[in-house]
Amino acid sequence: MALSKIDIENMVTGELTTTNGGTGATSFTTGISSASQWRLNTNFTGDAKPITSNWELNDTSGYGSLGSNMTESSGIFTFPSTGFWLITFHCTWYYSGDSRWVEATINTTTNNSSYTTATEGYHFIQQTESGNTYSSTSTQTVFDVTDTAQCKVRFGSRVNNDSTATSGSSSLQLTGVTFVRLGDT
Amino acid sequence: MADINTGRPNHIEDALVKIHSGQWFTWTDSKNKIYGNLRLTEKVGVDDNIVDNPVTELPTESAVNAKLKELQDAWDAANGG
Numbered sequence: 098m099a100l101s102k103i104d105i106e107n108m109v110t111g112e113l114t115t116t117n118g119g120t121g122a123t124s125f126t127t128g129i130s131s132a133s134q135w136r137l138n139t140n141f142t143g144d145a146k147p148i149t150s151n152w153e154l155n156d157t158s159g160y161g162s163l164g165s166n167m168t169e170s171s172g173i174f175t176f177p178s179t180g181f182w183l184i185t186f187h188c189t190w191y192y193s194g195d196s197r198w199v200e201a202t203i204n205t206t207t208n209n210s211s212y213t214t215a216t217e218g219y220h221f222i223q224q225t226e227s228g229n230t231y232s233s234t235s236t237q238t239v240f241d242v243t244d245t246a247q248c249k250v251r252f253g254s255r256v257n258n259d260s261t262a263t264s265g266s267s268s269l270q271l272t273g274v275t276f277v278r279l280g281d282t
Numbered sequence: 283m284a285d286i287n288t289g290r291p292n293h294i295e296d297a298l299v300k301i302h303s304g305q306w307f308t309w310t311d312s313k314n315k316i317y318g319n320l321r322l323t324e325k326v327g328v329d330d331n332i333v334d335n336p337v338t339e340l341p342t343e344s345a346v347n348a349k350l351k352e353l354q355d356a357w358d359a360a361n362g363g
Contacts, residue, residue, distance in 0.1 A: 138312040140295055143303030147327040150305050153312060171325060171332060193289065212330065227360065228289025253327065259303050267312035
């Protein structure tokens with residue numbers, strides 16, 4: 098019978114052979130263990146830095162969280178476990194006119210108090226045709242979460258024109274965050 | 283929110299965002315955004331600080347509906363309505 102699959106995690110012990118391209122590895126780390134998405138469910142105009150309300154866990158049909166979810170309170174997100182976390186903030190705006198810039202920010206803290214701007218993403222709105230014109234941008238950071246009680250993250254949206262709206266929805270991801278745990282810290 | 287294809291305001295949330303800026307309002311049920319589920323937020327984010335919501339009173343339902351009609355009339359006038 099041809100051998101088609103080896104349960105390498107449970108059946109291999111000791112050091113892997115280095116012949117035939119083996120690595121000699123003696124241990125294995127699991128892959129991504131946590132991933133979840135949150136979103137803004139309500140529009141607002143002007144700035145919100147940080148965005149303190151109207152966050153919800155993605156509940157669109159077909160969505161699934163991997164592992165434990167992030168938790169949120171007043172716009173401050175807490176990680177379910179330590180590790181290196183990839184954080185992607187996607188922000189969508191609309192405005193009936195031109196606006197030189199719109200800004201999405203990720204702010205992190207390692208002492209549950211003072212926040213650092215980890216990343217900023219910018220875009221602009223140049224009205225096409227008439228009425229509301231939409232724009233979006235994404236910005237990312239990798240956060241080394243060494244202590245879930247101290248390492249937190251929050252998000253902000255600023256606009257050059259106060260009539261510009263940050264777009265939220267309770268049915269799809271217009272403005273939202275994706276959290277993926279990449280591995281152990 | 284406004285019809286994304288036309289931009290015509292079609293929901294009270296379109297009016298609410300024009301009444302005040304910032305995250306001054308929330309919903310008790312985000313899947314059912316009716317006036318009866320409208321609430322003020324306690325806190326808002328301003329310049330990296332979390333402060334009390336400066337808006338302390340909800341607009342009346344009639345004021346919200348009037349604002350929505352104002353926006354719709356303006357959109358209709360600008361689009362040949």
